[in-house]
Amino acid sequence: MLTLFLLALNACKPVKYQAFYDKQNTTKVVLNTDNFKISGTFTGEAIVKKVTNFKKSDGLLAKARENLVEKAEKAGYKLEGSRTFINISIDYIESKEKIKAVITADLIEFTE
Numbered sequence: 129m130l131t132l133f134l135l136a137l138n139a140c141k142p143v144k145y146q147a148f149y150d151k152q153n154t155t156k157v158v159l160n161t162d163n164f165k166i167s168g169t170f171t172g173e174a175i176v177k178k179v180t181n182f183k184k185s186d187g188l189l190a191k192a193r194e195n196l197v198e199k200a201e202k203a204g205y206k207l208e209g210s211r212t213f214i215n216i217s218i219d220y221i222e223s224k225e226k227i228k229a230v231i232t233a234d235l236i237e238f239t240e
Contacts, residue, residue, distance in 0.1 A: 171230060
């Protein structure tokens with residue numbers, strides 16, 4: 129019975145979750161007129177194992193952002209010219225061994 133209790137206790141892994149939704153960049157563009165279209169919502173993510181050596185590692189958010197841009201490009205939206213990401217949210221999910229970052233953003237394109 130004690131062994132079963134210890135196995136059940138060991139199966140429960142603590143997970144820490146954080147979310148951020150804030151101004152990621154500042155602009156003077158006013159979005160109150162119909163001068164843009166929403167091209168879609170994209171999500172990029174990256175997972176890394178917790179390590180103590182950071183010498184040859186890109187940042188977790190950099191990897192997640194790279195994944196976000198890749199997904200937008202695969203959908204036919206190259207991030208150039210009048211296209212930009214807005215409504216950016218960042219989620220961190222952390223377990224005992226790994227950290228996962230998820231970036232979600234809307235891609236808009238200015239038409240005027």
